[in-house]
Amino acid sequence: MEISVIKIGGNVIDHPEKSTRFLKLFAKFPGTKILVHGGGVLASRIGTSLGITPNMHHGRRITDKETLDVVTMVYAGLINKNLVASLQAFGQNAIGLTGADGNAIKSIKRPAGEVDYGFVGDVESVNTGLLETLLKQNIAPVFCAITHDRKGQLLNTNADTIASEIATALAKKHQVKLYFCFDKTGVLMDAENEASLIPLINEDIYKELIKDKIIHSGMIPKLENAFNAINKGVNHVWMGLPENLLLASRGKNAGTIIESLKYDLY
Amino acid sequence: MEISVIKIGGNVIDHPEKSTRFLKLFAKFPGTKILVHGGGVLASRIGTSLGITPNMHHGRRITDKETLDVVTMVYAGLINKNLVASLQAFGQNAIGLTGADGNAIKSIKRPAGEVDYGFVGDVESVNTGLLETLLKQNIAPVFCAITHDRKGQLLNTNADTIASEIATALAKKHQVKLYFCFDKTGVLMDAENEASLIPLINEDIYKELIKDKIIHSGMIPKLENAFNAINKGVNHVWMGLPENLLLASRGKNAGTIIESLKYDLY
Numbered sequence: 001m002e003i004s005v006i007k008i009g010g011n012v013i014d015h016p017e018k019s020t021r022f023l024k025l026f027a028k029f030p031g032t033k034i035l036v037h038g039g040g041v042l043a044s045r046i047g048t049s050l051g052i053t054p055n056m057h058h059g060r061r062i063t064d065k066e067t068l069d070v071v072t073m074v075y076a077g078l079i080n081k082n083l084v085a086s087l088q089a090f091g092q093n094a095i096g097l098t099g100a101d102g103n104a105i106k107s108i109k110r111p112a113g114e115v116d117y118g119f120v121g122d123v124e125s126v127n128t129g130l131l132e133t134l135l136k137q138n139i140a141p142v143f144c145a146i147t148h149d150r151k152g153q154l155l156n157t158n159a160d161t162i163a164s165e166i167a168t169a170l171a172k173k174h175q176v177k178l179y180f181c182f183d184k185t186g187v188l189m190d191a192e193n194e195a196s197l198i199p200l201i202n203e204d205i206y207k208e209l210i211k212d213k214i215i216h217s218g219m220i221p222k223l224e225n226a227f228n229a230i231n232k233g234v235n236h237v238w239m240g241l242p243e244n245l246l247l248a249s250r251g252k253n254a255g256t257i258i259e260s261l262k263y264d265l266y
Numbered sequence: 267m268e269i270s271v272i273k274i275g276g277n278v279i280d281h282p283e284k285s286t287r288f289l290k291l292f293a294k295f296p297g298t299k300i301l302v303h304g305g306g307v308l309a310s311r312i313g314t315s316l317g318i319t320p321n322m323h324h325g326r327r328i329t330d331k332e333t334l335d336v337v338t339m340v341y342a343g344l345i346n347k348n349l350v351a352s353l354q355a356f357g358q359n360a361i362g363l364t365g366a367d368g369n370a371i372k373s374i375k376r377p378a379g380e381v382d383y384g385f386v387g388d389v390e391s392v393n394t395g396l397l398e399t400l401l402k403q404n405i406a407p408v409f410c411a412i413t414h415d416r417k418g419q420l421l422n423t424n425a426d427t428i429a430s431e432i433a434t435a436l437a438k439k440h441q442v443k444l445y446f447c448f449d450k451t452g453v454l455m456d457a458e459n460e461a462s463l464i465p466l467i468n469e470d471i472y473k474e475l476i477k478d479k480i481i482h483s484g485m486i487p488k489l490e491n492a493f494n495a496i497n498k499g500v501n502h503v504w505m506g507l508p509e510n511l512l513l514a515s516r517g518k519n520a521g522t523i524i525e526s527l528k529y530d531l532y
Contacts, residue, residue, distance in 0.1 A: 025332055046339075050315050073312075075342020076362075081420055085366040089418030095368045096342075100351040101361040102405055130289065133399070139368055146347065152355035154347055233415055 001135060002175045004033040004249070010041040011183040012242055013079055022181075022242045023083065027092035030249065032135040034166060035094070036143045037083060038159040043074040059218045063118040063156040071156050072098075075144035079095035084142050094140040098122075099147030100154060104128040105162065107147035107155050121147045121155025123162065126169035164225035164234075171233035177249070178229050180222065181242040186256030187223070189214055203227060203260040226258040267401060268441045270299040270515070273429035276307040277449040278508055279345055288447075288508045289349065293358035296402040296515065300432060301360070301408045303349060304425040309340040325484045329384040329422040338364075339423050341410035350408055360406040365413030366387075366420060368396040371428065373413035373421050387413045387421025389428065392435035430491035430500075437499035443515070444495050446488065447508040451487070452522030455480055468525040469493060492524040 005141070012022050026035060040061065043055040046229020047070040055062040063071065080096040081235075087094040099105030107121030136142050141167065145159035160180065167178040189196035198205070201221075206223060209215040215223065222239070230237045238248050247254040272295070278288050292301060306327065313336040321328040329337065346362040353360040365371030365387075373387030400407050409432065411425035425494040426446065433444040453475075455462035464471070472489060475481040481489065488505070496503045504514050506521020513520040 046316075049317075050312075072347055073339035073343040075343070076347045077341070078340040079340050081342045081364050081366055084364070085414045085420050086418045088366055088369055088414060088416050093369060096364070096366070097399070098347050098362070100347055100354055103354055103359060130405075133403070139396075148351045148354060150354050152352045154351050244514070 001132070002031050002177075003135065003233040004029065004168055004179065005036065005163050005170070006033060006179045006181065006245065007036040007038075007105045007159060008181045008242060009038040009159070009183070012181065013037060013039050014041050018242070019083075020086065023086045024090050025242070025245060026140075027087055027090035029245065032138070032140075034131065034135075034141045034143065035083070036145075036159055036163040036166065037075075037079060039075050039079040040146060042079065042160075043071045046070060046078075048072050048264055057115050057117070060117065060120075060158070060214050061156065062115070063120050065119065068119040068154060070152055072146055076146050080142060080144045085232075087140065087142070089249065092140055093138055094142050095134060096142045096144070098144055098154070099157070099162075102244060103127050104130055104143070105137050105151065105157075105165070106150050107157055109149060109153065109251045110153055114263065119153070119155050121149065121157045123147065123157060123165040126166055128173070131166070158221070158225075160222050160225040164229045167229045167234045168232040169230075171235065176234045177236040178226070178234050178238070179245060179248065180226060180239040181245065182222070182239075183239070185244070185254075186240045187215065187219065198256055199253055199258060223258070227260075230258050230260045267398070268297050268443075269401065269436050269459060270295065270297055270443045270445065271302065271429050271433040271436070272299060272445045272447065272511065273302040273304075273425060274447045274508060275304040275425070275449070278447065279303060279305050280307050282362050285349075286352065289352045290356050291508070291511060292406075293353055293356035295511065298404070299406050300397065300401075301349070301406060302425055302429040302432065303341075303345060303408070303410060305341050305345040305410070308345065312336060312340050312344075318459070323383070325487075326383065326386075326424070327422065328381070329386050333384065333514055334385040334422060338412055338420055342412050346408060346410045353406065353408070359404055360408050361400060362408045364410055364420070365423070365428075366483050369393050369416065370396055370407075370409070371413045371423075371431070372416050373423055375415060375421055376421065385419070387415065387423045389413065389431040390424060392432050394435050394439070397432070397436065424487070424491075426488050426491040430495045431490045433495045433500045434498040436532070437495075437501065441503040442500045442505070444492075444500050445511055445514065446492060446503075446505040447511065448488070448505065450507070451510070451520075452506045453481065453485065464522055465519055466523050466525060489524070493526075496524050496526045
C-alpha cells in the first residue's frame with residue numbers, strides 16, 4: 001500500500017478557516033492517508049478556564065492528573081471529533097483514534113528524570129494491523145496525541161512523535177510518505193524570512209545548522225522525529241505549509257525535504 | 267452473530283469503583299458486545315466549572331454551541347477514552363466511537379418545536395457494516411452519546427436511544443440482546459422499594475402503569491426506547507442493575523424483561 005501520514009499542528013486547528021481549507025485538501029489528497037493532529041493551544045486555553053495553569057518545560061507540557069484530563073477532553077473529544085465530522089462532510093470517511101482505541105499505540109510512561117513530565121508516554125509499539133484494516137476500507141484514521149500503557153493509563157504524547165512512529169511502523173510493509181505541516185514554508189535559515197528556505201536537509205547539514213544555532217528550541221525535536229522516520233525506512237519526509245501539501249505530493253519544490261545521511265553515501 | 271448491546275449510565279460512570287467492577291464484568295461478558303455510555307452528571311459538573319450552566323427541560327439537556335463543546339469533550343474525550351483504556355487493561359480490545367467515526371450513526375438535528383433543544387440529534391441510520399467489521403475482530407465498539415449529521419455538525423443524542431437504535435439496526439441480520447443498566451433493580455411498582463420489582467412488562471402492562479402514574483418522568487423515554495427495540499426485532503430487552511448483568515445473560519430472573527405486545531398475541 002502507498003500511505004501518506006500527515007501531521008497538522010495548532011496553527012491549523014485553532015483557525016476555523018485554515019482548518020476547513022486543510023480538511024478539504026486532506027479529503028481530496030490522493031491515496032490512503034492518516035491524519036495526526038496536535039491542539040496544545042486550545043488545551044491550554046480550556047485548562048486555564050478550568051483553573052489549571054499550563055506548566056511547560058522547554059516547550060513540552062508537564063502533565064499532571066488534571067492536565068491529562070484536560071488534554072484528553074480537548075484532543076480526543078473536542079478537536080478530534082470535530083475534525084472527523086468535517087471530513088465526513090467533505091466526503092472522506094474517517095475514524096478518530098487515541099492510542100487506546102483498538103490498542104493502536106502503546107506507550108510507556110516516561111520515567112521521572114531531571115524533570116518529571118508526569119503522565120507523558122513514549123511510544124513503544126504501533127498496531128499496524130488495525131490501521132491496515134481501516135485504510136483498506138478507505139477509512140482515514142485521525143489520531144490525536146493521546147496514547148495508553150495497556151494497563152489502563154492514558155498518556156499524553158507528542159504529536160510529531162506519534163506521526164513519526166506511525167509512519168515508521170507502517171514503512172516495514174508499505175511505501176510511506178510523512179508530511180509535517182507547520183506555520184513556516186519549511187526549515188528556514190532565518191526564522192523571520194520565509195525566503196530563506198532550506199529545500200533539503202540531511203544529518204550533516206542538520207549538525208552544522210545546530211552548531212551554528214540556526215536550528216534551535218522547538219525545531220530540534222521536530223527534526224529529530226523527521227530523521228527518526230527517514231532513518232527507519234520511511235520513504236519520504238517533508239516539512240512545510242499545509243497549503244503546499246498537494247504541490248509537495250506531486251514532487252514540486254515547496255518545503256523542506258529530509259534526507260537520510262545514508263543516501264549521501266551512494 | 268450473537269451480539270449484546272449494553273448501556274450504562276452516570277451511576278456507573280461517576281463512581282470509580284462501580285466503573286471498574288462493571289468494566290471487568292463487561293470484559294468477561296460472553297460473546298460479541300457493544301457498550302453505550304452516558305455521562306451527563308460529569309458533563310454538567312465540568313460545564314459548570316467552565317461557567318456553562320446546565321439547562322434541562324423534562325430531564326433532557328438543551329444543547330447550545332457551548333454545551334455541545336462540553337459534552338463532546340466529556341463524553342467523547344474524558345469518559346470514552348478512559349473506559350477504552352480500562353477495557354484494554356482488562357484484556358478486552360475496544361474502540362471508542364461517536365456517530366461521526368466511520369459514519370457510525372447519522373442523525374438529524376431535531377427541529378425546534380415548543381422547545382428548541384439546540385444541537386440535539388435524532389438517529390436516522392446506523393452503519394452496521396463498520397460494527398460487524400469490528401465485532402468480527404473481537405473489538406468491542408464503545409459508543410458515547412454524540413452523533414453527526416454528515417454535514418459536519420456533531421449532535422448530542424440520548425444514550426438510551428443510541429443503544430436502542432444500534433440494537434435495532436443490528437437485529438435485521440443478527441441475534442441481538444439489549445441490556446439497559448441503571449440504578450434500580452428494574453422497573454419498580456414503588457421507586458423507593460427495590461422489592462417491588464416488576465419482572466416483565468409488555469405494552470399492555472406499560473399503558474396501565476402510566477395510567478396509574480407508577481411509571482413517570484425519566485422512566486417513560488427509557489421504556490419507549492426499550493419497546494422501540496423489542497418491537498423492531500431485537501430478541502431480548504432487559505433493564506436492571508449492572509451487577510446483575512451476568513445473571514440476566516444466563517436467563518436468571520434479575521431485573522425487568524421487556525416483551526413485545528405482539529408476543530402476547532400468540
